[in-house]
Amino acid sequence: MKIFFMSDIHGSLHYLKKALEAFKQENAGYMVILGDHLYHGARNPLPLEYSPKEVAELLNGFAGRIISVRGNCDSEVDEMVLDFPIMAPYSTVLYNGRRLFLTHGHIYNEDRLPSLSAGDVLIYGHTHVPKAEKKGNIFIINPGTITLPKENSPNSFGVLEENVFKIKDFKGRVFKQIALS
Template identity: 55%
Template sequence: MKYMFASDIHGSLYYCRKMLDAFQQENAQRLVLLGDLLYHGPRNDLPKEYAPKEVIALLNQNKNRIYAVRGNCEAEVDQMVLEFPVMADYCILSIDGRTFYATHGHTYNQDHLPPLQDNDILIHGHTHVLKAEQMDGYILLNPGSVSIPKEGNPPTYAVLEDNCFTIKDFDGNTVREMRLP
């Protein structure tokens, strides 16, 4: 099964469309959204084509293929307009015998780890900085940001297929890749 991971859309209609186009082109079965779907937050500039209502409509069209977790910009009102669950702080995914702890990253991250066992995978967004690193006892993954990347990175998403985590830009270029041990 192929999964696509994305984070930090922040209400950008432009990048939401690009993300959903990539999801279709990747032919992934599930889209895992790691929070901050609709709002830009007080520390970020408005993203390109900021239009949360239109983002809602596009995401709701894909509601049966989305797993999502709550970011620090989500509020209860978001759940009233989105037709898939978005208020969980984390989700546990079991993929090919591996445990993925998927969260936004504002609560649990490499500086404040959730309960993990050896070789578990922590995947989160929030920092807007892509990562694919073997840490001491666990693997840290971050697909980067769909709409407001930081540290000179391009807008990115990631796919997981056949134990390979690949971070890509919206031109289909591989930005970083990690084969999971």
């Protein structure tokens, strides 16, 4: 099964539409959102086509296929307008015999790892900087952000299929990848 990953929407209708088009083109079974759904945050500029209400409406159309976690810009009031839960600080998914630990990154991250076993995967957002590497015996992945990239990285998302995690831009170009083996 193919899983689509995105993070840090920050209320941008423009970039969410691009991400949902990529999700459809990838023909993924599920979508993982790594937090910061609706609000842009006090440290971020207003993103292109900032429209939290319309972002919520679009995401609700995919509610049955979304696995999501809370970002530092998410709140209980945001969850009231979404048809899927977003307030858990992390989620875990079993994938081909390994645990995917899904989180936003403001609590757990590569510098503050949760309890993981050899071969497990930490997947987080928050930094707006894509990453795909192995640190010791743990895989560390950040798909970047669809909306507000940093450090000269492109707007990006991730796709996990057949034990390979690929980070892509909206033109479909893979610019980082890692085999989970």
